[in-house]
Amino acid sequence: MAQKLSMKQRYSALTRDLDWTPDYVDPARVFPYTAFEGIKVHDWSKWEDPFRLTVDAYCKYQAEKDKRLYAVLDGFAQGQGHLSLSDARYLNSMKLFLQGVTPLEYAAHRHFAFLARYYNGPGPRFAALCQSIDELRHTQTEVHTLSTYNRYYGGMHSWPTMFDRVWYLSVPKSFFDDAMSAGPFEFLIAISFSFEYLLTNLLFVPFMSGASFNGDLPSMTFGFSAQSDESRHMTLGLEAIKFLLEQDEANVPIIQEWIDKWFWRGYRLVALVAQMIDYMLPRKVMSWKESFELYFEEQMLGGLFKDLEFYGITPPRHVEHAIAEKDLLSHQVYWTLYSFSYAAAFTTTLPDPAHRAWLREQYPDTFERYYQPPFDRAAAIQEGGGRFFFQGLPQLCQVCQVPMLFTEPGDPTTLCQRERVYRGERYHFCSDGCQWIFDREPAKYVQAWLPVHQIYQGNCGGPTVPDVLAWYGIQDGDAGSTSARSTTPTGSAGTPKPRWGLTMPVRAITEAYEFPSRSRAELYGDDQLVHVLWKGNMLLAAAATFRVPRAMPWAEFLAGVVDPWAASDPDYRPGTGRSWTLDGRPLEPRDADTLADLGVGHKSLLTFDT
Amino acid sequence: MQYELRQQVVEPRRKTFKYLADRYGDQPVSRYVEATVGVQPTENFHYRPLWAPDHELYDETYSALRLADPYSFLDPRQYYYAPYVTARAQWHDAVGRTLRYVEDRRLFDHLPAGWRELLGGLVLPLRHYESGAQLVCVTGARFAYGTSIEQCLSYAAFDRIGLAQTLSRVGFALADGGDELLGAAKESWVGEPALQGLRRLCEELLVEPDWGAAAIGLDLADRLLYPLLYQHLDEAALRTGAGPYSLFAQHPAGWYADHRRWLDALVGTWCADPVHGAENRAILAGVVAAWLPRAAAAVTDFARGVERLVAAEAPEAVAALAERAAADLARLGVPVEPQQVTA
Amino acid sequence: MSGSREATGLDHDGGRAPSDGARQAQRVRTVGVDLQEAGEDARGVVVAVERDNPGATVTQLPGLVRIQVPGRLVIRRASVEEQLGREWETHEFQLAIVSYHGHIAEWDEDEIVIQWDH
CATH class of the missing domain: 1.10.620.20 (Ribonucleotide Reductase, subunit A)
Known part of the structure; x- marks a missing residue:
């Protein structure tokens, strides 16, 4: 052979220049998706592939x-x-x-x-x-x-x-x-x-x-x-x-x-x-x-x-x-x-x-101080023949979908809560990062299929934990234990939706990129989702989310919903929650007030301490 | 002397994954089945695509051709990645050995009149046809529903780029190891009249929105082009002393036989589907009616170009191949009338 | 690193730059590759890389070998061939590489170069 191509020349000859500009059809129809994001490419041939791997070598x-x-x-x-x-x-x-x-x-x-x-x-x-x-x-x-x-x-x-x-x-x-x-x-x-x-x-x-x-x-x-x-x-x-x-x-x-x-x-x-x-x-x-x-x-x-x-x-x-x-x-x-x-x-x-x-050696500043105590308490529960579980479903971040377990920057004992109202519906985020992501493209993230919300809508096999686990395909022996209480939601009527918040358009291939929230209020009938956070309790990793009737009186909400969940912590004494807040404002509930009376809306956040 | 092997025996709790046991009973399954069946997600997609808000990320309606159970189709070759890439490593190795042999002995220099021009002027530009074919196949790799179908299309896409590179290597062999023929071949692809039908077909397939229709449209052209080039012309080459052409042609011919197996199985499965079969048969008949005449016209133009270089009765061969394609499709269950579809 | 040092019985300090002195001196950014610790071929590559890159530090981790070099790392075909006593294509490096950091600035038939560009 008189000439031999170098690896670079050979790769280039074999992989490049294979395409041509169509003229029987409009080239924009052949490559319809590379324009809407706003990225400009002037010369695709400037792309370098250092591996220079051809199909035979591959x-x-x-x-x-x-x-x-x-x-x-x-x-x-x-x-x-x-x-x-x-x-x-x-x-x-x-x-x-x-x-x-x-x-x-x-x-x-x-x-x-x-x-x-x-x-x-x-x-x-x-x-x-x-x-x-x-x-x-x-x-x-x-x-x-x-x-x-x-x-x-x-x-x-x-x-x-x-x-x-x-x-x-x-x-x-x-x-x-x-x-x-x-x-x-x-x-x-x-x-x-x-x-x-x-x-x-x-x-x-x-x-x-x-x-x-x-x-x-x-x-x-x-x-x-x-x-x-x-x-x-x-x-x-x-x-x-x-x-x-x-x-x-x-x-x-x-x-x-x-x-x-x-x-x-x-x-x-x-x-x-x-x-x-x-x-x-x-x-x-x-x-x-x-x-x-x-x-x-x-x-x-x-x-x-x-x-x-x-x-x-x-x-x-x-x-x-x-x-x-x-x-x-x-x-x-x-x-x-x-x-x-x-x-x-x-x-x-x-x-x-x-x-x-x-863990103490690897994390000298944090493990012993913040994280060993809950493990110690869980160990004590275990010695007593029990097993610590969070007796409810966690509040999830709308963007990353991780339970809202992360803490405020610089404060490892305060759970981070961020919130946005978009088109009249409230959304929660675990961090500034996730909130920022939502704000860029709310029309995308309202579609999130949030497992907890889907369970409460009845889309996950049924209302009890065993129903949901069966639907998940989880069998006995997959996890350490299957003993936990069922969380059975109930049903009731609606608060007016607030009308404020941001409307950021999403950059999609069409103007008409609009989808309803998959957690919108109407999906819950006369009920709504409510998040409850026990501030400062390191045993409870996140706020809990419940489905409750809007017409439920406060006393019933406390005794039937909050108390059984808060009892995940064996030291909890029913009815001892104080300093309640609703979506960041102080709340002074009376027993006979319904949640709707109190202004508790769909996906409102209630907090208390003891 | 006999050794007693002592070992701990732990009874397995199950013989395969649950979703495969549900389908086939709790028994060991092949690595192909484990690697394929039930792998694609099917529900609870979070966001609609910004580039196609009217569809889900995986959506059965990306093609009108449907299967009640996507895994009623399985690749008869049972290719998952490892056997696929092993088979292709052997194929490329064999091609490489042939081309080295041809180059070392300068066999392409001794081709009878017309054959060298055929290889350089009409076969080499088909690297662009393969490149177009790659795009058609990879559309299905993304949009087909179910791992068994998209896996075949993924490998087909990779095969096509491999074929494009293989043809390019023929170009190197024709030019004494250099790449100068590739530029001329591209000019032919966009300008030579005998190739314009195929180029137009490629371009039109690239704007066909239904990946299934596009894949079958491409196959209709392949059904004419591959047997013409690597069977009919191979025989002609052997008759007329163009042995080196045949040395090369054996490789694409072997690939095409392998490729046919999954495509024919897929068409057969579409036609026989218990729920969508009747509709699939009608859709496939429509695809054949729309694309087979175009493919026949394009490959006939190509064959006339061939005929100007080597006398091999190539246009007549295309007409026969089009009839054979229609008959083969009819056998698979597609209701086509052979006389309607020839150009 | 004490956990892994204890676990592997190997001193890892050489493989990482973040001791205080090294951090301050980190004006020349390191680049590096992680290779599978698998057999003769990998050993030959490691020896060749060590020889061709003065200042390279080699660290053993479970199942892999990490090579780090300040500034620029080069893998030469000729050196690897000398180590292995046989022909070795640079493409073969892909059988050994697990990860890298830096930018692959060159990959041709004679050498592979990893460096930061800017």
Whole structure:
């Protein structure tokens, strides 16, 4: 052969220049989705793909990776490898992985196909196509890996149903639905940049090192094997952002807002990982705080964002809140999961003395002072033959859908409550970050399928806890315990809806992007949702949400609704709540007043202390 | 001497995932089934797409072709990622070995008159046809309902880009390892009359809003083009001493046979669906009526271009292939009248 | 890091920059790769990278090896081939890589370069 192309030339010749400008049809009809977000791309050929992987090389190396991986899986199954785990408790993290992460891989598979179809340039389309089938690989290798465990352990048997239905899994599901429902450029910033580049190390490396460290060879192998693809995906994220920033200066503020949004969205999602690292791994790899400092503060804030300064990009909005939470996050989330684990498909246990000593050492400023006391009280309840549960359903954040368990910046004992009224309906948020996200696109977030509200609307199998668990697909033995009380809602009539609040248009492909709230008052008939918060009680991880008749008298509300829930705390004495507030204003209720008389509206927040 | 193997035996609580046991009974299932059936989410989507507010993120109505149970269709090849990528690694490896052999011995330099021009002037530009085909397939990868169908379309999309790259490598082999023929091939794709029918077909398929109709429309063109190029012309090449063409043609021909298996199974499943079967058959007949004449006209134009370079009775072959396509579809259950659909 | 040091019996300080002195001196930002700790090939790559990148720190974590370098990290095909005693394509690096931080500035048949651009 007289000439030989370099890898760069060969890649370019094989992947670029494959497309042409259509003239039998209008090109805008071929690529209809790349205009409405306001991103300007002048030259798609400026896209760089440093991996320069052609289809033949892709198949060769991917086949080799899978050959190695499936050899490990086969050997593991044959050798009864599931018996060699450090501790069966370890599998909780893998239950969570299969229920909550595997479906995200699948969602990525499907939606990278969208990018592979609708980007105008063949370079990024090819990168997206590779990622699409990589993500299918991850879905499938995860299912195959965990299939062996599924035969012997609970919590994995119904993962697709659980992802569509179970309350804590609406956190990852809504995250990815949010990205998929966005335009193709926002999706790229959301997933390739914020998720794959900014946060992937926080998400995956602890899982996989944890697997390795706890005797789970197959999970470690699939994890690292998947990560070798992730490094290509991270590159796509970084190349994408640089490409878009370089194409037009007008892109910079749009992308900055997406970074701001998706950093916070992703950060709230990895709250589930934070508790996993600190509480679910029997043998610890490193603490959440330490991995946050290493993978996020040092590598991303200290490395990446210094690089992006060049383009005028600043570190994400609200990042200071994330940094301030690093001492709190895992404890708050785990305590919440412990409190609700009667409705979860994994087990939660109290940390034993050695584990507590480790937590004190890792979190010298916070664990002993704030988080050990509730564990001590729960331990006392357990010694008395009981088990602490939160006897009710938690108030959920409208955006991240995590129970409203987070605390005010700088005050670890006060639960954070943020509120907006949009088109006459009240919405609550766990943080400034989530409120800011809602304010940008309220027409999107009013559609949220909030599990607690759906239960109260009767859409989740029935009115009692066993009904809902059956509908979730949760079986005996998936969780540690199934003994918790039922919360049966009742029914009644309406308060006038307030008419104030913001109306921010969403940037969609059509002007007519308007959907009703999925928690609107009319869905509850004569009843309404009411949130109740016991201020300063560290045993109760969040406010509770109830469905109650508007015509219910205060005394009945106290005795029939508030008292049974507050009795989750064994020290509670019925009727001792005082200093009541309603939506931030002092409230002096009389026993005979109905909730409607008192001005308690749909999704009002009542607070008290004792 | 006999060893006694002692090991702890723990009885499994279940043999497979619950949703698969509900379907097939609690018994071990294949890795293909585990990797495929029931994987796609089906309910409680949070937000409507900003780019399609009239649909859910996964929505059966992205195509008029429906299945009562999306998993009544399964890929007869049982491809999940690992076997798929392994099969394609072998395919690309075989292509690479053929092309190296051809290049090392400069076999394309010794093709009889017309064949080299056919490869460079008409076959090489089809890398753009493959690129268009990739876009058609990947639309279905996103919008098809159920993992079994979209998985086939995902792999088909990746196959098509692989075929585009494979044709480009033929271009390298024709140019002594360089990439200069690729530019000329693109000019042909947008200007050469024999190729305009195919280009127009690609462009029109890209604005077809129903992914199912687009996938079948593309397949109607494939049903004419692939057997023409890699079967009919392959035989002609062997008859006329153009062996190197045949050396290459065996690979796309092998791919096409593999590709047919899932598509024919899907069409058959659509036609036989207990709920939507009658409607699907009518829709498919409409798709065939709309696209087969266009495909036949486009591939006939192409065949006339072929005929100017090598005498192989290519246009006649296209007419026969169109009749065969109609007959094959009729056998799968699509009510088509063969005489209505030829160009 | 005490938890993992205790657990792995390895000293991790070398692999991280955040000791006080290092933090202050962190004008040159580090870049790095995490590689699977799997067999001969990975070992050869690690040795080659260490040799080609003065100032590299190598840290063992469960199942993986982390290599960090101030400023710029280069993986050279020739050096890896010398370590392995066989041909090695740079694409093969994808079988070993788990994660990285920095920007892949170059990836051709002879070398892979990771650095920050700005």
